[in-house]
Amino acid sequence: MLDAFQLPFVQRGLLEVLILSVPAGLLGTWIVLRGLAFFSHAVGTAAFPGLVLAGGLGFAAPLGAFGAAVLFTAGATGLRGRRNGDDAVTALVLVGCLAGGVILASDVFGSGSNIETLLFGSLLLVDGGDLALAGGTAAATLLATLLIGQHWLRAGFDPTLGDSSGPSAGFFDAILLGLVALAAIAALTVVGALLVTALFLVPAVTARLLTERLLHWQLLSIALVAAEGTVGLWLSVETDAPPGATIACVAGAVFVLAAAAKALRSRPRAAAPAAAGAALVLLAAGCGGTADGNPDKVDVVATTTQLGDFAREVGGDAVEVDQILQPNTDPHDYEPRPSDVENAAGAEVVFASGEDLDGWIEQIVSDSGSEAEVVDLGAGVPIRLPGESSGDEASEFDPHWWHDPRNAEAAVRGIERALAAADPAQRSEFARNADAYLAKLRRLDRAIARCLDSVPPARRKLVTDHDAFDYFANRYGIEVVGAVIPSQTTQAQPSAGDLSDLARTIEAEKVKAIFPESSLGASAAGAIARQTGASAEHTLYGDTLGPTGSSGDTYIGMEQANAEAMVRGFTGGEHGCAPKP
Amino acid sequence: MRTEALIEAEGLAAGYDGRPAISGLSFQLRAGERMALLGPNGGGKTTLLRALLGELTPLSGELRVEARCGIVPQTERSQLDYPVSALDVATMGALSRLPWWRRPGRREREQAAAALDRVGLRPLAGETFGKVSGGQRQRVLIARSLVQDTRVLLLDEPFTGLDRPSSERLEDLIAELTGEGRAVAIATHDLEQARRSDSVLCLNRRQIAFGRPGETLDVGVLEATYGGTIVELPGAAGRAILPPHHHHH
Numbered sequence: 091m092l093d094a095f096q097l098p099f100v101q102r103g104l105l106e107v108l109i110l111s112v113p114a115g116l117l118g119t120w121i122v123l124r125g126l127a128f129f130s131h132a133v134g135t136a137a138f139p140g141l142v143l144a145g146g147l148g149f150a151a152p153l154g155a156f157g158a159a160v161l162f163t164a165g166a167t168g169l170r171g172r173r174n175g176d177d178a179v180t181a182l183v184l185v186g187c188l189a190g191g192v193i194l195a196s197d198v199f200g201s202g203s204n205i206e207t208l209l210f211g212s213l214l215l216v217d218g219g220d221l222a223l224a225g226g227t228a229a230a231t232l233l234a235t236l237l238i239g240q241h242w243l244r245a246g247f248d249p250t251l252g253d254s255s256g257p258s259a260g261f262f263d264a265i266l267l268g269l270v271a272l273a274a275i276a277a278l279t280v281v282g283a284l285l286v287t288a289l290f291l292v293p294a295v296t297a298r299l300l301t302e303r304l305l306h307w308q309l310l311s312i313a314l315v316a317a318e319g320t321v322g323l324w325l326s327v328e329t330d331a332p333p334g335a336t337i338a339c340v341a342g343a344v345f346v347l348a349a350a351a352k353a354l355r356s357r358p359r360a361a362a363p364a365a366a367g368a369a370l371v372l373l374a375a376g377c378g379g380t381a382d383g384n385p386d387k388v389d390v391v392a393t394t395t396q397l398g399d400f401a402r403e404v405g406g407d408a409v410e411v412d413q414i415l416q417p418n419t420d421p422h423d424y425e426p427r428p429s430d431v432e433n434a435a436g437a438e439v440v441f442a443s444g445e446d447l448d449g450w451i452e453q454i455v456s457d458s459g460s461e462a463e464v465v466d467l468g469a470g471v472p473i474r475l476p477g478e479s480s481g482d483e484a485s486e487f488d489p490h491w492w493h494d495p496r497n498a499e500a501a502v503r504g505i506e507r508a509l510a511a512a513d514p515a516q517r518s519e520f521a522r523n524a525d526a527y528l529a530k531l532r533r534l535d536r537a538i539a540r541c542l543d544s545v546p547p548a549r550r551k552l553v554t555d556h557d558a559f560d561y562f563a564n565r566y567g568i569e570v571v572g573a574v575i576p577s578q579t580t581q582a583q584p585s586a587g588d589l590s591d592l593a594r595t596i597e598a599e600k601v602k603a604i605f606p607e608s609s610l611g612a613s614a615a616g617a618i619a620r621q622t623g624a625s626a627e628h629t630l631y632g633d634t635l636g637p638t639g640s641s642g643d644t645y646i647g648m649e650q651a652n653a654e655a656m657v658r659g660f661t662g663g664e665h666g667c668a669p670k671p
Numbered sequence: 672m673r674t675e676a677l678i679e680a681e682g683l684a685a686g687y688d689g690r691p692a693i694s695g696l697s698f699q700l701r702a703g704e705r706m707a708l709l710g711p712n713g714g715g716k717t718t719l720l721r722a723l724l725g726e727l728t729p730l731s732g733e734l735r736v737e738a739r740c741g742i743v744p745q746t747e748r749s750q751l752d753y754p755v756s757a758l759d760v761a762t763m764g765a766l767s768r769l770p771w772w773r774r775p776g777r778r779e780r781e782q783a784a785a786a787l788d789r790v791g792l793r794p795l796a797g798e799t800f801g802k803v804s805g806g807q808r809q810r811v812l813i814a815r816s817l818v819q820d821t822r823v824l825l826l827d828e829p830f831t832g833l834d835r836p837s838s839e840r841l842e843d844l845i846a847e848l849t850g851e852g853r854a855v856a857i858a859t860h861d862l863e864q865a866r867r868s869d870s871v872l873c874l875n876r877r878q879i880a881f882g883r884p885g886e887t888l889d890v891g892v893l894e895a896t897y898g899g900t901i902v903e904l905p906g907a908a909g910r911a912i913l914p915p916h917h918h919h920h
Contacts (some may be wrong), residue, residue, distance in 0.1 A: 123753070237772050244763045247753055248744050257771050302799050304754045 094327035098459045099431050102221070103213040103333065106280055107319030109224040110289060113231035113273040115312030118294025119304065120239075120266055123246040127291055128177045129166065129267070132184040134274035134286040136162035139191035146194065152223055152275050159271035162187055167267065213280045213323065213333040214431050215453050220276075227276040231269055235308075238262055243304065280319075281334035288338030289315055296345040299352050318344055327428040388513045391430075391437040393448035394421060395635035396492045397467065397501070399645045401441060403527040404505045408516045412437070414451070417637040421447050426454055434458040438512045441505060444468025445477065445489035447633070465508045471497035475560050490633070493562035493652075495535040498645065499528055534646050535565075538653040541667035542566040545660045551599050552656065553592070553624070555607040555615055558632040562652065571599050574615050589618060596622045603659030607632040625663075628655035675737070676701050677823050677854045678723060682732030685722040691730050692718040695877045698870070700823065700854045702738075705845065707865035707884070708858040710874035711897050716858040719874065720825045723856070738854070740823040741816030745831065746808050751801035757811045758796040761786050764818030779818070786814035790844060806837025810844065824848060826857045830864060842867075862888070 094100050121130045140158025144151045165183045241262040274286050281288055293314035294307075301307040322337030329336070387410040392398040398413030405411065412433040415421050421443075434440060434451075435458035442451045444466045455464055468491050475488040491497040506524040510517040542550065550568040552559060556575040563570045572592045596604070596618065603625045606615040619626035630652050636642030641651040654666045676699040684694035693715035700706050708716045721727045723740050741764070761783035765775045775783075787793050790810040795803055800811060809829050816824050826845075830838050845855055857864060865871045866884045873879035873887065873896040880892045 237774065240763070240766055240774050241771065243755065243759075244766055247750060247755065247760070247763065248747065262771075298754070302754055303756065304759075307754055 094324050094428075097327070097432060097435060099214050099216075099435075099457045100323065100327055100428070102216045102457075103280075103323055104320060106213065106216045106221055106224055107323060107337075108316050109221065109228050110273075110277055110280060111312050111315035111319060112228040113224075113269070114277065114289040114315045115293060115297075115310075116231050116235050116308055117270055117273050118290045118311050118315070119297075119308050120235075120242055120246075121270060121290055122294050122298060124242065124263075124266065125246075126267070126270060127287070129180050130270050130274060130290055131287045132166075132180050133159050133162055133267075133271045134278060134282075136184050136187035137271075137275060137278065139187055139194055142191050142194040150219075152219070152278075155275045155278060156272060158187065159275060160268065163264075163267045163271050167264070212282075212426055213326075213337075214426055214428060215450075215457055216280070217457075223276045227269075227273050231273065234265055234269055238265065242266055281337060285334050285338045288334070288341050289319070292338070292341040292345055293318060296341070296348045299345075299348045314341075314344065327432070330427050330429040332427060388439065388509060388516075389433075389437045390439050390441065390509070391433050391462070392441045393451050394443045394633075396498075396645050396648075397441045397443060397505075399635060400498070400502050400505050400527075401509075404502060404520055404524045405509055406519060406523050408513065408519060409509060415448075415634060417635050417640075417643070421633050424448075424450065426450065430454055431458045434462065435460050437462040439508050440464045441508070442466050442468070443489065443492075445487055447489040463508070465504060467501040467504050470504050471500045473497055473561065473564070475564060488557070488560050490558045491561055492645070493559055493649070494565045495531050495538075495649065496565070497561065499531050502528055502531070530646060534649055537667070538649060539566055541653050541657055542568070544665070544667075545657055549602070549660045550656075551601045551660070553596060553601050553604045553618075554630060555605070555632065558607065559630070559652075562649075566653075568656070571595055571601055574604070574618060593618055593622050596624055602662050603628055605630045605655060605659060625659060628659040630655055677736070677738040678740075678856075679735045679737075680733065683722070683734050684730045684732055685718055685727045685734075686730055687718075687727070689730065693722075693874065693876060693878075694731075696732070696872075696874075697878065698872050698881045700856060700870075702822065702852045702854055703849050704854050704869045705849050705867075706854070706856045707868040707871045708856060708874055709860075709862070709865045709871055709888075709896060710858075710879075711860075714875040714896070716874060717827065720827060720856075720858060723823070723825060736823075738822035739820060740825055741819045741821030742825045743809060743812040743816055743827065743829060745827050746805065753800060755800050756797050757787060757792060757800055757803060757807075757814075758783055760800050760811050761796075761814040761818055764815040764820075767819055783814070783818050786817040787811070789817060790814045791840070804837065806833045806841060809833070809837075809841055813844065813848075822852075823854045823856065826855065828858055828860070830859065830861060862893075 095104060117130075121127055137155035137158045140154035140156070141151055142154075143158075144154025162183055165186075166180045169179045169183065241259070245259045245262060270290075273290070277286050277289050294311045297307050297310035297314055301310055318341045319337055322340040323333055325331070325340065326333040326336035387408060388405065390401050390405065390409045390411050392401045392411055392413045394415050395413060395417055398411050398415075401409060401411045401413075412429075414430050414433075415424060431454055434455045437455075437460055440451060440455055440460075440462045442448050442464050445468055447468075452464060455462060468487070468489060471491045471494075473494050473496055474491065477487045477489070492501065502524055506520050509520045547567055550566075551571045552563055552568050553571050554573050557570070557573045559568075560570060562568065572595050574589070574592065595601075601622075601624055604615045604619045604622075606626055606629050615626050618624070631642040631648040635644065635648050636651075640647075641654075642648035650667070658664075658666045678698075678700040680696045680698050683696040684691040686692035696719070698706075708719060710716050718727065720742060722729065722734060723736060724742055725736065725740075758780065762775050762780055764786070765779035765782065769775065769779070784793065784796055787796050790813055792803075792807060792810055792814065795807060795811075800808065803811065809826075813824065813826075829841060833841065845857075849855055857868070859865060865888065868884060870882060871884045871887050872881045873892055875896050875898060879895045880887045
């Protein structure tokens with residue numbers, strides 16, 4: 091049952107949680123005492139522009155986050171002046187920070203997936219730097235609590251106990267706010283900015299229900315953070331849920347239990363259902379199973395749905411493919427789950443798509459302690475188009491290489507070679523499978539070319555959600571007129587200017603259809619279509635395959651479906667493609 | 672009793688953001704004296720206490736504070752739920768005497784226990800502050816002021832909400848403290864309280880009057896103090912409160 095804690099990445103996550111329990115438990119009590127709950131929630135989120143700047147300019151993310159948090163703190167307290175606990179000012183500065191971060195992220199630097207990770211946290215990707223930061227925060231918090239905790243206690247008790255000797259109350263408050271900011275940054279890696287309060291506030295509030303004295307409260311808070319973090323981490327491995335959210339749920343459940351227990355003591359009848367409900371929640375959360383590998387097969391991890399499809403085609407029954415991304419999920423939004431790291435730990439071969447699409451795989455593999463070779467299939471494809479030029483997140487090559495079937499052929503050959511090296515006994519079977527699949531790919535390529543030839547070149551004008559189809563367009567003579575998100579990553583957000591430029595272009599070029607992507611959901615594409623009179627009814631499979639049973643549930647199906655949708659869109663619905671190849 | 676003046680104000684004005692909330696204050700508070708600050712809500716009693724504590728710097732005039740002042744504030748609702756014992760609260764008084772990086776140790780806790788003893792609350796030292804009665808809370812806060820080693824105690828509406836026995840105990844304690852040579856200033860609405868003091872300062876955004884209660888508290892002063900809207904009838908047994916147009920001279 092405790093197997094989870096034998097995995098090295100889980101052990102490191104556990105260590106991080108245990109170290110953080112000291113500052114989280116201590117500061118949690120001060121946060122509650124001093125009415126800083128909203129501030130502590132805001133300060134982690136307000137670190138966002140710092141994270142973007144750090145990513146864009148290439149310095150350490152915690153440094154950027156802490157800088158932003160300090161500026162936020164100074165701004166919020168400076169504006170607040172004498173009026174303590176004015177949440178409106180905190181909210182005002184928070185909104186400024188978030189807006190600044192979004193503008194920086196989408197218009198100045200482009201954007202990258204590591205910002206997502208920092209906003210939502212990733213306990214399974216804790217490294218030595220994170221542990222050191224947590225340790226430093228723990229030491230600073232402990233020291234400050236020992237030396238000046240009494241001043242915080244008194245200032246919270248009554249701010250107007252006049253004594254002019256020594257530093258002002260503002261001095262001690264500044265230290266407290268600084269520590270809260272530091273601890274929020276340290277916790278970013280674990281639970282992410284949006285769930286920081288799960289570590290800081292919820293255990294402290296829970297412990298407060300059960301204790302009357304500061305010291306007991308603080309010790310109990312620390313113990314609760316440690317226990318909830320440990321249980322949450324274990325549960326997240328067992329149920330394969332994101333660890334930060336799981337810890338937050340466990341903390342919430344413990345709070346409900348504690349509140350119910352307290353109510354039970356004062357009013358036994360009324361509270362019983364609440365306690366039963368809370369226990370049920372915990373039980374339900376505790377259920378879940380784990381998958382285990384098959385010893386006779388080659389264990390393969392593929393990052394994207396396309397690579398998973400290729401690997402299954404080539405490997406056949408001789409491989410066990412664990413595919414990290416799932417259909418219709420946006421790879422730019424990926425957060426690692428325990429099973430991903432666990433699968434990577436047991437993998438013999440890991441297939442990656444390359445560039446910024448799945449850059450996180452390197453860290454997952456190295457953190458899992460796996461010896462597996464990461465095969466970057468994107469690096470070996472023959473046709474490569476330039477990536478985005480601007481911003482630090484720009485990549486050298488456009489990562490959506492699979493939309494040219496000639497590149498898919500090269501990837502299939504690469505998979506065949508890697509599988510043969512991993513299991514030489516099955517070499518001939520892999521070769522047979524690969525050859526059969528490659529024949530299908532070539533037929534696919536010819537069929538799509540034929541189909542698009544049925545549309546006059548002047549009408550092959552493509553407008554999509556984001557710039558994912560340059561390879562497809564390049565292969566089949568399609569002109570990419572624009573994209574709703576003018577970026578190869580879906581992380582960027584279109585500005586009003588971008589959208590009105592696009593609308594003008596669509597009207598000037600007489601574009602008949604805009605093609606939303608299946609994995610992105612309804613977006614601005616529909617709005618642009620309504621404004622310009624173009625249709626937006628034909629969706630494309632861009633970054634991932636469709637779910638099982640959809641027309642795009644395999645690579646071949648996906649490309650056929652895309653060709654069909656484009657031809658129908660270009661011709662205003664007159665015709666699609668010829669019968670399937 | 673012409674002893675040294677611990678606090679002396681001359682034409683004092685104080686307030687927030689450069690705007691005076693009180694002005695024209697000229698008074699002295701001497702060792703062993705009990706002074707009443709009489710005035711309506713919003714009349715500036717709390718502003719004056721904050722100026723005496725040094726939290727507000729005078730906007731004009733002069734204020735000389737020759738001794739350490741300690742305040743016994745009104746209990747805030749949030750304090751009732753605060754995770755501290757009576758002893759913890761009394762110990763807080765030591766913070767203003769210690770260097771800022773020193774936490775109160777055994778010595779300070781012993782002083783706090785002695786101060787609780789002094790106000791008759793030694794048995795309640797371990798009780799949660801919010802759980803003791805209102806009168807006991809006032810005495811805990813007075814104990815804190817004693818630990819702070821203050822010669823001037825500023826009490827903000829200390830009798831509000833106290834029952835008669837609690838009020839009497841507090842009266843006795845205040846008498847003891849002034850007997851030791853401490854000065855006590857009491858902000859109050861209560862005319863009877865004001866009458867029992869050595870001096871009374873009538874305050875309604877400016878100083879209406881200052882002097883011995885018997886010479887100071889007449890109807891004109893009280894009408895001016897309470898803005899001419901309501902006035903307590905001097906000498907009325909039930910302390911009736913009537914609008915000024917109801918009484919006839």
